[in-house]
Amino acid sequence: MNRLEVLPVYFRGAGGAIERTEMFKSEPTPYAVPADLYCGSYEVTKGFLGPSRIGNIEIVIFNTRTYRPDPELEEFVKDRLTEAIASKEGPEVVEASGGLAVIRSRIQVSTWWGERGER
Numbered sequence: 001m002n003r004l005e006v007l008p009v010y011f012r013g014a015g016g017a018i019e020r021t022e023m024f025k026s027e028p029t030p031y032a033v034p035a036d037l038y039c040g041s042y043e044v045t046k047g048f049l050g051p052s053r054i055g056n057i058e059i060v061i062f063n064t065r066t067y068r069p070d071p072e073l074e075e076f077v078k079d080r081l082t083e084a085i086a087s088k089e090g091p092e093v094v095e096a097s098g099g100l101a102v103i104r105s106r107i108q109v110s111t112w113w114g115e116r117g118e119r
């Protein structure tokens with residue numbers, strides 16, 4: 001059986017600092033979020049004969065209509081995802097998944113409602 005792990009949500013606050021909040025209970029109304037919200041998650045797939053492995057790893061950005069990519073925030077959330085996997089899943093799962101560098105390189109980033117309101 002697969003397991004999905006969802007991290008806290010990160011966003012760029014009004015003062016420019018990276019801030020954290022908890023994941024919302026349901027999908028927000030399109031574009032009605034106060035800031036571009038970066039939501040990291042990963043899937044752990046159960047190994048049939050061997051150890052579990054990391055499946056899909058992604059950052060979904062619940063974006064505003066004025067969305068502009070934020071490479072620093074994206075890298076920050078990638079770091080949080082990698083740290084969470086190493087901490088929670090342990091070395092056996094990390095090794096079976098190719099190591100932390102491979103795991104980090106597999107993180108997919110996408111906007112939920114399209115960029116600049118297109119979708």
